[in-house]
Amino acid sequence: MTAVLRTGPVSLRVVPRVAVVSAVLLLAVLAVGVASLMTGDIELTASEVIASLVGHGDRASDFIVLRLRLPRVLCALFVGAALAASGAILQSLTRNPLGSPEFIGMTNGAATGAICVMFFLQGSMMMIAAGAFVGGVVTTVVVYLLAMKRGVQGFRLVLVGIGVSFILVAVNHFLITRASIYEALQAQAWLVGGLNLRTWGHVTTAGVGLAVLLPVAVSLGRRLALLEMGDQAAQGLGVNVERSRFFLLGTSVGLASVATAAAGPISFVALAAPQLARKLTRSAGPGVFAAALMGAVLLMASDLLLQRVFSVQLPVGIVTGAVGGVYLAWLLAHEWRKGIAR
Template identity: 65%
Template sequence: MGLALLAALVVTAGASLTTGDFELSVGEAFQALIGNGSGSADFIVNTLRLPRLLTAMAVGAALAVSGAILQSLSRNPLGSPDIIGFTNGSATGALTVIVVLHGGMAQIAAGALIGGLATAVVVYLLAFTRGSQGFRLVVIGIGVSAILLAVNSYLITRASLQDALEAQTWLIGSLNSRTWDQATMMGVALAVLLPIAFRFGRRLSLLEMGDDTARALGVDAARTRLVLLAVSVGLAAAATAATGPIWFVALAAPQLARRLARSSGPGLLPAALMGAVLLAVSDFAVQRVFSPALLPVGTATGTVGGLYLIGLLVAEARKSRA
């Protein structure tokens, strides 16, 4: 399954780099990548298309791993950063920087991280005061998310027209005009957080069996959960800072990866590959299908993800009646 996802990622990357208003052959794109392309091909590939593609892949992978961790910790398929509220918390921090402080990219990233971590602390304290309560985590997270959504709306109403337009555009979630700044930031975030996620991720299957079982097998359940929760929030916050909130990738990618791999475990690496493929394909679709309109990728993931969420809720309802 991993090889199939890698192949899909390579095909999507090739199509993204070679098609568009200025079409290139595979050879021309490859020559541009290694620094031997013509001036126009080098600009199209290395300045316009490649940073956007790498940002899409990195953000998709980050959101998918974040969602896989939360779904495993909560033992609930609805446990993802956009449902639980971490994404809205990151958006609140970033909007505060945009609307109140008028900060740049670095400040927005810091605000998103602080907002996501603060939201995680609140949700964690409310949900885990008496041990592991996965269902409580989801319910409390949904409530906190609703409150933060109201705060975000309030911030936009208090902003100037220009700041409000910028904030509203950012809230949709978009890869338009993304540069090497965002790609580099996401690369650093993945380089720091993914090794921690993979190291502690081996214990997720044990945590899914319950804290008592995990402790009996030598796992410090509380410490492991806290570290993984911090990693999940960090990945979601970095992705939100880079592109704005992109909904439902974190919800759908881990579940799709599990089904394709036919695995009962969390499977962080397949989830990362699935997230990268989903977001890269979604961005390619909005660029090519709706061209010349510059639609944000959040419109595609929101539409598809909404349908997926409806199907997931129907399936869960059928299981509960069975």
């Protein structure tokens, strides 16, 4: 069942189940966000957090909420949403559940670009973000060209991306071994992926990138859904296949790059969030917006769990990586059993 809302020349197709799931996920984002702002060495109540957010808190609560905790929470929200939206695009384009930025090589390429800026230019946050974007773009172009043979097939794109990704991991480790001890420690901590010590500069990087690219991804959702049907079917329905794939890949690499620049290469979120969102919405299409909300919930909840369980400040990439390993093992086993059943 689908409803169509029209306002002049603009029409919007609304699927009730998708809308309900998205609303529930949005409420979950708000709930986890408030719980995260309450959590820390100094516990705050929900009323104190809300008072600070609306400008009626006391000086101590305002400092804790607005200066110390809110940048971390917003960074988790924006980075999780960006990674999940990037993963949703790639999984639809490749028609493969393993189609995510870490497997295509985008994340490691963005990490290489960011590390080069850190080591050779000692750049600011914006320069690191630019370096991550350039690294992600160059990696994607290389993978795309290597995978191109009478067009780009999703399975071949994933295989080439995995090979390039391993090469970039080796490059990143080589750069670290050639750096000073301080730079090496800084880069290694960043490569784990985390939200500790996030500032408003990190929030701005991820937030601006998401605000620009997520509407583009959502607007391209119809083309993405048609491309899932196969190149010939999409072309028969009037889609310029290669140009659409190029724009979608560019949007995906942009989302993954700004997320990597803000928080490092965090794994699992881009892989799992789009699939979980699809299961909840029962949608045949990519569902980029629902996937973005699911990614935000996953990363924010992982960070909150880390703060609740451990007294030390551990990178959230450790949690997502551990959970992601278990999820990947289950996914591969599930796909293998499905292939046997066929």
